[in-house]
Amino acid sequence: NPNSVLLCLQWYTPEACLQFKDHFHAQLRTACQQSTGTAGLKISKVVVVGDVYVGKTSLIHRFCKDHFERDYKATIGVDFEIERFEIVGIPYNLQIWDTAGQEKFKCIASAYYRGAEVIITVFDLANIQTLDHTKQWLEDALRENEPNSIFIFLVGTKKDLVSDAVCERTELDAIRFANDMQAEYWSVSAKTGENVKEFFSRVAALAFEQSMMRELEKTTGHMAQIGTGNLIRLEQNLMEIPEGNVQESSSCC
Numbered sequence: 001n002p003n004s005v006l007l008c009l010q011w012y013t014p015e016a017c018l019q020f021k022d023h024f025h026a027q028l029r030t031a032c033q034q035s036t037g038t039a040g041l042k043i044s045k046v047v048v049v050g051d052v053y054v055g056k057t058s059l060i061h062r063f064c065k066d067h068f069e070r071d072y073k074a075t076i077g078v079d080f081e082i083e084r085f086e087i088v089g090i091p092y093n094l095q096i097w098d099t100a101g102q103e104k105f106k107c108i109a110s111a112y113y114r115g116a117e118v119i120i121t122v123f124d125l126a127n128i129q130t131l132d133h134t135k136q137w138l139e140d141a142l143r144e145n146e147p148n149s150i151f152i153f154l155v156g157t158k159k160d161l162v163s164d165a166v167c168e169r170t171e172l173d174a175i176r177f178a179n180d181m182q183a184e185y186w187s188v189s190a191k192t193g194e195n196v197k198e199f200f201s202r203v204a205a206l207a208f209e210q211s212m213m214r215e216l217e218k219t220t221g222h223m224a225q226i227g228t229g230n231l232i233r234l235e236q237n238l239m240e241i242p243e244g245n246v247q248e249s250s251s252c253c
């Protein structure tokens with residue numbers, strides 16, 4: 001649930017962790033407000049690409065409207081939805097761009113790839129050929145962007161249409177593809193809703209975290225990192241960390 005996303009910090013006591021988290025969230029809000037000069041609304045652009053008929057529109061509509069349409073209606077060029085969140089008290093929007101899979105619309109759709117913070121590459125679990133095309137879709141989308149600052153997801157849709165055995169077999173290939181693409185792999189069903197909210201919550205959490213880190217670095221001039229270790233370096237005089245007192249195992253607040 002994006003509303004309850006907690007930024008994971010490694011610390012050595014739960015109390016210190018909570019105290020630090022409160023301070024950290026306050027820092028995020030201030031940085032955000034300073035950078036926008038407004039109530040601090042942040043927007044991240046998400047671009048969804050993949051072959052025709054793989055279920056891009058259905059995936060987005062299941063998440064944004066909690067609706068599934070059985071009848072196929074091709075996307076003409078591009079379409080977009082905005083999903084509003086509030087994470088740690090900061091208003092946050094995901095702008096989700098749905099692009100057409102049909103070849104004839106590709107040049108229109110590709111004009112909207114620029115400025116993406118997240119690229120979601122979609123294939124159909126019931127049509128393995130669509131997986132083969134995902135690398136090309138990603139390559140096209142990355143060409144318009146700065147590859148190092150983008151989160152990439154590989155998503156297999158229509159999970160409800162395949163047996164568990166077929167799904168498992170296909171996922172072995174999909175995970176291989178995901179590794180090559182430096183993407184995170186998810187399987188979902190827009191029809192049943194399986195994994196859809198969880199998937200977009202993950203997208204929102206990562207995009208939010210990255211956007212906040214950028215703001216913090218801009219406004220404080222300090223390097224900040226969360227989620228991957230004990231490397232949070234904000235104002236270092238804020239809380240002294242005794243040498244050798246940081247636990248190796250991860251703890252989450």
Ligand SMILES: Nc1nc2c(ncn2[C@@H]2O[C@H](COP(=O)(O)OP(=O)(O)OP(=O)(O)O)[C@@H](O)[C@H]2O)c(=O)[nH]1
Pocket residue numbers: 050051052053054055056057058059069070071072073074075076099100101102157158159160161188189190191192
């Ligand atoms: N059973 C099942 N059908 C799905 C699922 N997702 C999409 N579909 C169906 O697949 C067809 C294509 O879905 P769309 O979401 O329109 O596909 P798209 O990738 O957006 O297609 P383009 O806009 O042409 O690129 C529609 O008939 C959907 O109802 C799913 O999870 N399960």
